[in-house]
Amino acid sequence: MDYVIVRYIGKKPKLKNPILIEGLPGIGNVGKLAVEHLIDNTNAKKFAEIHSKDFPPQVFINTDGTIKLVNNEFFYYKAKKKNQRDLVLLTGDYQGLSSQGQYELVEKILDIAEGLGVKEMFTLGGYGLGQEIDKPQVLCAATDEKLVKTMKKHGAVFKKNEPGGGIVGASGLLLGLGKLRGFKGACFMGETPGYLVDPKSAKAVLKILMKITNVDVNLSALEKKAKEIESIAQQLKEMETMSKDKSEELKYIG
Amino acid sequence: MDYVIVRYIGKKPKLKNPILIEGLPGIGNVGKLAVEHLIDNTNAKKFAEIHSKDFPPQVFINTDGTIKLVNNEFFYYKAKKKNQRDLVLLTGDYQGLSSQGQYELVEKILDIAEGLGVKEMFTLGGYGLGQEIDKPQVLCAATDEKLVKTMKKHGAVFKKNEPGGGIVGASGLLLGLGKLRGFKGACFMGETPGYLVDPKSAKAVLKILMKITNVDVNLSALEKKAKEIESIAQQLKEMETMSKDKSEELKYIG
Amino acid sequence: MDYVIVRYIGKKPKLKNPILIEGLPGIGNVGKLAVEHLIDNTNAKKFAEIHSKDFPPQVFINTDGTIKLVNNEFFYYKAKKKNQRDLVLLTGDYQGLSSQGQYELVEKILDIAEGLGVKEMFTLGGYGLGQEIDKPQVLCAATDEKLVKTMKKHGAVFKKNEPGGGIVGASGLLLGLGKLRGFKGACFMGETPGYLVDPKSAKAVLKILMKITNVDVNLSALEKKAKEIESIAQQLKEMETMSKDKSEELKYIG
């Protein structure tokens, strides 16, 4: 078995100047949530699966009792309006576990993208702030200065020295290794507390992506999820406060 | 040396439509205990050994003072009744230590199985609950819905979202990578506290396997081992209670 | 993708009997600071980049919002005086993360150096003492006794059994693997507390390198940085003393 293997489901799709959009698991699962929502809303078709020796040796169990080997999955969306472009969408269960696994995985993704005619890509992720955020901004970094300007117009934010550690993982590496091959692209990082999955941040990222791709997405499902998560976060906070109060009470007993 | 190597002992056996049954070490050693018991009871013949660079660099010492390199071992059983099928049985000292090691090992096992004409497999393991269990159930997951139905008839249990983390290790990966090659199969997971080796859980798994394979196995040796383990567990529990009592006594001294 | 890849920027430079000087990140970042300062001061030209699967899967974000894949970089300097020699300068963001990654990286660096006609090299690093140092000495180790003598003349210090653990990382491995290929060379290790980046130690290393290479470097920028770091170190020390005083005060309350 090669380090990373691709299995096409049916024929390789024929696409016209497609854009690659990646959202794999990461901080707040922002990227994964955004791309999954995009796939659901656009009825994108799955056309390939990636398996890697650097994914965990694991199968998930579907609700019908059947198993599913952990993987990454490719979908495509054919442009339906003149101002749209074909899309290649990538999401999955895991990123590579090791440095080597990440490089191998990303190189294979780029091979596939190149084979489909992709020259431009957007990678999606979260930027963990470790604190509550009312209105998450979407930070950005791009392969070239022209794209930096364009993304600013679409509302993406560029802050000097942020994120300080750069971009770690597939979202960064796709741009980095892609740039060496001549790809252009940008990474959108939705601000997130980073403690729980963050549909609010994913929504912020999708809003920018909608402007760029002219693909309209109904964000209500994501908004509903965001409210659920906020309610869970609120409950966790109350439980914490209660347990704090109790331990303070105890201190003053007697 | 290749990552994983196979050494046949004598000739490769000629088998008719055989079923692969795997039980490697894992939680409660349920799978390993079950397959070892099956091998002993059916007088199955060893025909191959697997060594891997991802096993520990270790030899065991036999009671006669000779050494044995850690490995996985293949056995076969030829059908003795009309309603039986030939069996390929796999057990061993270790699973692969790393993700990559697991993928390499499982691919090699599938290569060997394919070469022997295997198209169906059952993988055995434990499902750790972290608490005592009176009558362990046998959870199941399968490669396709038809098998799910069949296994339900044989008494295997399917619970939504259990195990929540899916199946990690060789038992899961054999089904996952096997499914990509067209193998059909199911994984049986005997419920187990997971603290000690668990012959009781292994017995529960074997009972289902006996129904499926029509191979009769005398379970008395396993039952005897189960009683020994229960006695050890009981002693550990009493020691724990005693030490708790003592420390409470100490608190009330004076 | 190979484990380590090289990308030349434009043509491979034609150099005459060049010396390789390496300064990758390490204790006190002494080597990296020294080589970066040398590159800036000599206007050395970048001619190649190295990427490795054993570097982190990471891009940095430049101040203009563009991304840069983490790498190692080669520069060259053409001799401008009769008593100088051409230089090949190596610095970068990371060393290999694992043992294997270090061996692969260093072998590739040696391949490139050999292709450029390098037969001699100087590797630069820090020697962490874990305490403040007024005048950092520069310890040395070399591939052969003749070089040991020469380096002593230039002011490098050889202490028996120091560093006790030898030299770990690219600076040591370049000499070690290089020696097997017939390269000659020495490693200069500037003494450093090792807590912060240490431009003072880098300056001490550069001073010796200036004698050997006859390349004059204006050290004022490095001296300025050294003062900044000393001021930061002083502030950290004062903060520590203050917090100690406070906690002692608290002990004597009442």
Added chain:
Amino acid sequence: MDYVIVRYIGKKPKLKNPILIEGLPGIGNVGKLAVEHLIDNTNAKKFAEIHSKDFPPQVFINTDGTIKLVNNEFFYYKAKKKNQRDLVLLTGDYQGLSSQGQYELVEKILDIAEGLGVKEMFTLGGYGLGQEIDKPQVLCAATDEKLVKTMKKHGAVFKKNEPGGGIVGASGLLLGLGKLRGFKGACFMGETPGYLVDPKSAKAVLKILMKITNVDVNLSALEKKAKEIESIAQQLKEMETMSKDKSEELKYIG
């Protein structure tokens, strides 16, 4: 660079039915001490070095200021008496760091040994008991029952279920992988507390080896080292007792 590389120093030696004796670093450094002592006493000649990507990326510094890349080293000894046999002696700075590294290293050692006509080997190590030992016994395990008998005659001890974890590392793997190639051999494990290097245990191992190989070794240097280590151990013990006494004194103050 291959995973493991061999460099011959001069010509490959021509040996007659030689025995391989291995002593790499391990518990109490028993094996390494024994083989190094054997090399010194027999004036064995170095003929090859092994480097591996799985050794640390490290050079040691010799007392003359020159560097030495960490390695394993092969020596040979030509039989000088009729009852002796040629010896191939292996020692070194490190074993492989990972499982894969150990398998790769041992396979390469076996390749070299096979090329020299080796069919028999003795591997040396320590068996850590975690407590002081007056007269260390030498435990043994062998590739076949005939050798078990022979080794018993020479004073080696076989205990059921000891060492319980078998033999981990190069000493075990050489026998295990060697047996698959038809090598015969035994591993001698000198009992050792395992806290410090243990020349006393190394001496016990060498005594047996002298009977088997008919090579006489002057053990006085090893005895001297053993006394030094005992004196250090005694001092450590006294320091420990003193600090215990002091802390008990403190408890009873006032």
